[in-house]
Amino acid sequence: MSSTNTLGDAFDLAFTSLKGVGNRDDYVYRAALTQKIALGRHSLRTATVLNELRAGKSKADLVILNGTATAYEIKSERDSLSRLEGQLADYRSVFASTCVVTSPMQADQVLSLVPEDVGVLVLSSRFRLQILREAIDSPDRIQPLQLLSTLRVDEALQVLELLEVEFESVPNTQRWSTLQEIFINLDPASVHKASVQVLKVSRSQTHMASVLQQLPATLRASVLAAKLPLKAQQNVVKAVSQPLEAVLSWSEEQRVSPVL
Template identity: 40%
Template sequence: MNNKKMTENSQLAATARMFSSVVVQELARQGRSRTFARLLGESALHEVVSGSAPLSAFFESAFALLTRKNFRYEYAYRAAVTHKILLGIHSLNTASMLSEFRIGTCKADLVILNGASTVYEIKSERDNLDRLPNQIAAYFKVFSRVNIITSENHIDAVLDSVPDDVGVLLLNSRLKISPVREAQDRLKDLCPLTLLDSLHRNEAFEILKYFGVPIPDVPNTRIHSELATIFSRLPPNKLHECMIRVLKETRSLLPLSELARALPKSLKPLAFSSSIRERDHERLIASLSTPVAEALTWA
């Protein structure tokens, strides 16, 4: 790889890292972001955009760069699922979305909960498929449907390597999601203990309330083992149904709906996957009116 190509790749990687929870959280808490300023310099985008342009417009331009075919990073896929499925097919009133949801040693990229639970595992142009079989096996221990959303260069390999009940979605060059194969419900592999380990403790307690089971009155050192004993005896299908209800309540995105409406389209997915305190919403919105030239001085 020649030096020019290496530089271009490095600049593009810096651009992709601007769309991170770290940057958004710094903007929200401080009204400025040293991380963003550093990445802006590394990307060299400040050399080709107007210094007077507000950050809101800059993020839109940077995102457009990341969506170009063969340049797409994972965030382009996250944005597509957020806009086309969460906000396009569902709504924040009826569905919630989990990001980087840990299941054993794996993390599901995105999970949408409505009447069902559906994983969206991203395999971008820049990913390989080596871990895919283990990831799928882990996801079916907690959720009922799994979709792989991928690019044209991976589509045949994905179809050949995943079970027939796993859905396959194609993100085309216009950022439209096309179903190649529909996902099927599969609850036979649900594992109550894996599900328990993926929840916060208060969520496990809420599930017990749905079943009318009292919360174990034991020391903290014994609470997990007691919960494991109880969860192992619960009917898996009903447990899955209660999990969806609880997670839609505890991880609802409705409190972020007003913030998301005020953000540029390119940043809405980050609003749903970053921990942003309500008291910081106005500061985040205000920071996006900062001119690019001023943002460079934050470093």
């Protein structure tokens, strides 16, 4: 690289070597989903992207909320499929739509393991997401009590308000148990739809849209997942635009924490 290249160019070059088939780890797949679906097919003005969202005993790698909730489980060529069955059972109890994103070398095995309603995507050698099987959107399949566990108390109360379900005032120590008693009897499709509406607002990332546009595509997934305060986001934008010569002259402290 020449002295005219920026820190962002260096990240792009590093990512090019990381995305070769056989070397790809979780972040390469997460970057592909972020670039091509979250910010490509959708946008932060119409959809919300949640990273590592708990569902039952598992955590979905990526969840995209638009008109529905779709969970994406990443199984890179470095990952074992031994936990996949249990993970998908958890996701299908919380999200209306579930997909597995995997490598070409694992695609056939994944197809043979997952339920018919689970979508399967392959990240090709050309860094393209190819659909092997479309996911079936089934909000009536979810379990309201499991979905409740992904919500904060204030979000759960907003869901009940949308559904016009009365919640009597109780001491704070009894709120969660009372919510559980209510949610277990709710209609799955209705509570799922209301939860998506609430989460799209309560966890909206619309404010990050302009920042992400100023970053190299290879870093957007990382910054989106990091939940940085506005000042730190601006510092990242400034840092990646710096010439490499300037970056190499930074002090050790600046290199370790350039966003602070």
